[in-house]
Amino acid sequence: MPIVARANLSPASREEHLARLESATLEYPLDVLVIGGGATGAGAAFDAASRGLDVGLVEAGDLASGTSSRSSKLIHGGLRYLQMLDFTLVAEALRERDLLLTRTAPHLVRPVSFVFPFARKVIDRVFIGSGVALYDTLQSLGRRRAVPLHRHLLHDKLMTVFPALDGSKLAGAVEYHDAQVDDARLVMMLARSAALHDAAIATYTRVIDYVREDGRVIGVKARDEETGHEFVIHAREIILATGVWTQEQQEIAEAETGLRVLASKGIHITVPKDRIPAKAATGIITQTEKSVLFLIPSDEYWIIGTTDTPWTEDVAHPAATAADIEYVLDHANEILASDLTREDVIGVYAGLRPLLQPVSKGEKAASASTKVSREHTVMTIEPGLTAVAGGKLTTYRVMAEDVVDHAIRDSFPDRPSLTASLPIVGAQGYRELTAQRSEIARIREYDLVRVDRLLGRYGALLPEVMALIDTDPSLGEPLEGDERYLRAEVVYAVRAEGARHVADVLMRRTRSDYEVADRGAGAAAEVAALMAPELGWDAEREALEAETYRAHIAARLAGEQARDDASAAAALADAPEVPRRA
Known part of the structure; x- marks a missing residue:
């Protein structure tokens, strides 16, 4: 099979990959089987496969069908974690953000600026300004900057940049930069990158049991959700990267130990771009009593969110309520000159953050999920079964590297991770293709807006899409x-x-x-x-x-x-x- 074609997740390749998984026997097992097709799972499959290991990934639904398609679409350091004095987490996230922007996924991740408005002219400028200055300092340590430095905006300049804000309540702002991404496409491209390195990827394939021998987990029993066919996959090491489904899988595995994950719901709404006039593609960040509120420019609309509330219902069905939507609208309206209403809402989506619980077994869980750490944890659940949970989208690569390192530390100790320098599918050649955007627009008779959308979705793979149109x-x-x-x-x-x-x-x-x-x-x-x-x-x-x-x-x-x-x-x-x- 041609190298590029190996990255295609086609109907035929799914059948081939399922057959490869089923052929992984006790005598000839996979080196690594990843359970979970979100950002961390797809990232782990890419990481392990690029080390030259024989890798499989199974996902009960579609790629990114859980948390990883329902985020704020931001790749960021987490400015608010500076308040928690979590400098290590912020520095790590900023490093990962810059890797995605400059090396591994420039076709999927792009810079975005934000203003952080404040009401008190001196106190807020010093407090917020100091935090953003530290944020900038952490991203400048030992490497070239990937985004511009922050700047202070006086009241009049702020209103020029963002005339939609209620100027009567604000004294100024600090403008800084982070990045944004289509989260689901990032996950899909990670899975394709894993396939490019010969990983077997099977979506709609659910793990229904675990296989043991001599006290060690040596495989799983899986079911193809489209046919009902059940089969066993043997693997030397199994990685559980199932987010808010972690405890469910641990129970299926009958593990005596494990990670405890708290599901916290976050919802976002979208409204038309013209309902919040701005002079440039600049977003807003402000703090609420429970979380942070982002107003993020994206294409022809704004993404506004988020909430942070405990979720005790079935994790398979996260849902936004009228109260959630009103909460987001109310907090957005506190800083906007013209109120948004329910009639302005185009879309709504809800997702669940997998947060590690900071309490021991038997203790009462904390009621405020916002106090739970976002740092990830890797743990051996049973011999042969390793789990990872926590973290956030921006640090998926670090989580993937850590869990693979942990899982293979005895089996393959001489296989270091390569993903800090290995581009995701579509990155190689993206900048050269972007330089031809005007020519593409002319030949295809598209406007530049459409061409830029296509380049931002497919990167260097865009000619494959155009070839379909030629046919x-x-x-x-x-x-x-x-x-x-x-x-x-x-x-x-x-x-x-x-x-x-x-x-x-x-x-x-x-x-x-x-x-x-x-x-x-x-x-x-x-x-x-x-x-x-x-x-x-x-x-x-x-x-x-x-x-x-x-x-x-x-x-x-x-x-x-x-x-x-x-x-x-x-x-x-x-x-x-x-x-x-x-």
């Missing part, structure tokens, strides 16, 4: 339900990016579920029609896929009218993202 010009047309995306992107999502269902495309390969007012429901039938010949669907299955997605969106909208988590979660429980297996 079938109809694929060069925009989707009727969301014109940000081309029809070719749906076909490419199936042929190369591992998409198996309409929800995979509309919620993770594109982001229609929060970018357009109907949450992608209007595009569902067209997307299903494009996917059908690629996946061998008949007319009945094609219609079922579209209807299942529309029903899921209707349930999310119903949940957003509920006042409590239990009601919102219950609505989603009856309306899965993808069709249930017959």
Whole structure:
């Protein structure tokens, strides 16, 4: 198989990868099996495979279908952690941010500026300014800067940069820089990078049991959720990277020890770009009594969030309530000159942060999840089974490196990590292609906005998408339900990016579920029609896929009218993202 083609997560490659996993026997096991297809799991598979190990990854749903597609879309040092005096975590996160910006994922991660407004002219300027100055200092230690230095803005300058703010409440601001990313695409590209290094990637493959021999975990029993086929995968080392599902997997493994993870819900809303006028693509960060509030510029809309509340419902169904949405709107309106209302909201999404519990077994858990550390922990759960939890999106690579180091420390002690210098698929050649953006726009008759979107989604892989259009010009047309995306992107999502269902495309390969007012429901039938010949669907299955997605969106909208988590979660429980297996 050609080297580039190995990175494709196609329907055929899924069958091949499943067969490879099933062929991993007790005599010829995988070196490493990763359970979990979020940022840390995909990162661990990439890390281990790039060390030359025989690697497999299984994920019960789609890549990034949990927490890793529902973040604030920021790659950042965590300015607020300076208040907790967690300098090590901030410095680590800043280093990782700069690696992504400059070396490993410049096609997916891009700089973004923020203003941190303050009300008290002297006290806040000194306090906030000192914190941001320290933030800048930590990112300058021992390396070239990847983003500009911060600057102070007096009141009049702040209002010039951000006229949407309520100037009567503010005395000035500090402007600083971080970075942003489409989180789900980052995870998908990590999985493709792992596949490029010959890892076997199988989504919709659930671990239902663990296999032991002489007190050691030597494999798992897995089930293909699309066919019901059950099989055993043997591996020398197994890594559990399942986020808020960690305790569930530990219970399946009947582990006597393990990590305790607290699920904390964070929700975000999106509103049209013109509802918050700004002179440039600059965001806002401010502190609330419970968390921080970000107003983040992204394409033609703003992402606003987040909340931080304990979640005690089924972790499979995180849901935003009316109270959550009102909380975000109320806090945004405290600093905006013109109030946002529910009618302004385009989309809403909710995710669960996997936070390590800071209490011993038997002790009462802390009620305020915001006090839980964001640092990650790696732990041997049972011989042969290692778990990782905690952390945040920005530090996924460090978490992946640490858990692989820990898992293989006895089996393969001479295999150091390479991912600090190894580009993610699509990075190599990205800058050269970006230099041709005007020529691409001219040849394809696209405006530069579309070309920049495409380059920011595919990087150096963009010619692969364009090749589909050259073969079938109809694929060069925009989707009727969301014109940000081309029809070719749906076909490419199936042929190369591992998409198996309409929800995979509309919620993770594109982001229609929060970018357009109907949450992608209007595009569902067209997307299903494009996917059908690629996946061998008949007319009945094609219609079922579209209807299942529309029903899921209707349930999310119903949940957003509920006042409590239990009601919102219950609505989603009856309306899965993808069709249930017959």
